[in-house]
Amino acid sequence: MLESRKSRKRIDDESMSRIKNEQGLVFHIIHGSFVDGYGVRTPVFLKGCPLRCIWCCNPEGQKGHPEIKFTASHCNGCGECVAACPANAIALNLKREDDRLRIDRERCTNCGKCMEVCDKGALDCFGKYFTLDELFDVIKRDEQYYHESGGGVTIGGGEPTFQPLFTLKFLRKCKENDIHVALDTCGYTTTREGFKALEEADLLLFDVKGMDPDEHLKNTGVSNKPILENLKKLNAMGKPIIIRVPLIPGYTDSTKKIEETAEFLSKLKSVERVDLLAFHEYGKIKYVQLGKEYRLNVQPISQERLDDIKAILERYGLNTQLGG
Ligand code: SF4
Ligand code: SF4
Structure with a gap:
């Protein structure tokens, strides 16, 4: 949790510094x-x-920083994003058709690495x-x-x-x-x-x-x-x-x-x-x-x-x- 708070602060600091710049x-x-x-x-x-x-x-x-957007209907459950996430923030549950993928927003640093590997367009950014x-x-x-x-x-x-x-x-x-x-x-x-x-x-x-x-x-x-x-x-x-x-x-x-x-x-x-x-x-x-x-x-x-x-x-x- 402490690590998550640090991540969150890092996102906010980076966002504020870009806005100030x-x-x-x-x-x-x-x-x-x-x-x-x-x-x-x-x-x-x-x-x-x-x-x-x-x-x-x-x-x-x-929120004043970018946020990852997940569109379930585009996801085929390939798991590429899980492997790519450096924060270990994505969990897949293939048994749940209606709730296949979850992003732990406390852990997620919005780095965008999951988006880069998802060729189904299920991950994007607001x-x-x-x-x-x-x-x-x-x-x-x-x-x-x-x-x-x-x-x-x-x-x-x-x-x-x-x-x-x-x-x-x-x-x-x-x-x-x-x-x-x-x-x-x-x-x-x-x-x-x-x-x-x-x-x-x-x-x-x-x-x-x-x-x-x-x-x-x-x-x-x-x-x-x-x-x-x-x-x-x-x-x-x-x-x-x-x-x-x-x-x-x-x-x-x-x-x-x-x-x-x-x-x-x-x-x-x-x-x-x-x-x-x-x-x-x-x-x-x-x-x-x-x-x-x-x-x-x-x-x-x-x-x-x-x-x-x-x-x-x-x-x-x-x-x-x-x-x-
Ligand atoms: S990479 Fe894309 S399609 Fe594959 S599990 Fe992740 S969100 Fe779903
Ligand atoms: S944006 Fe980065 S930290 Fe967040 S879920 Fe995707 S890969 Fe993981």
Whole structure:
């Protein structure tokens, strides 16, 4: 166990030093998205987040270092990866068709040696380092669409301010090149550069996950106090803001909670729109690929209830849409 902790610390140290050396750790890029801001956008997802929301649909964005992804349906049980693993972190059980291979995540150093030997594509990695110029070259391919549609780049995650310096520099590079930048944020940042990035973005997609600090702590792992303080400050600066409210049955969707949120938001003059993000389970497969437990057990919200919630927010004078 001591060795595992050392391995874990080594991964984190290496990851932080690369991030400090102006490399960003990215786990996904989408070209030609019509959500996550106005116009045609290129959402860039940075790895690492200070929150651990029970309903998180991007669990691969939580940790600030690369992580091995295992896709069981591609694995034929050949055992090549077991032999290649220097940390002795992989166990095969050929008798269990549904649970053939396990990676001990405490032992795994994410060295990637197993990936190199697996020719079935069952092992891959969430997270790739990019320099500023490399990432800029990727998003620049879509530049024509940004200008034609009023779109741009959306930096999200994870939480973009978890890599504050890289996010700030990337955002500035885009803006210097006349590319609109939205930041998709949970609002929880305590660093100067992180707040500066929020301040300098052209548009904020800002998550609001509840008004009660204790409940917020229980659901996400952090208090909402610094989040709401940041939101109030950014509102006072006149920053264009789209609020995103996740609707998770039994956690965030009661009429009382929606009214409390609506009451708070109705006082913020910079809020252009509220987007209601209905619960879905698209991220469930990624929990399996990461060997993580999926803790949520809820049913989708009916269309009728979604319409009711939208009507509540509209009664508070908030421009509201379903999805976003
Ligand atoms: S090398 Fe690939 S196919 Fe072979 S056991 Fe490992 S994960 Fe499965
Ligand atoms: S990345 Fe693969 S080879 Fe490297 S320690 Fe983890 S399981 Fe073993």
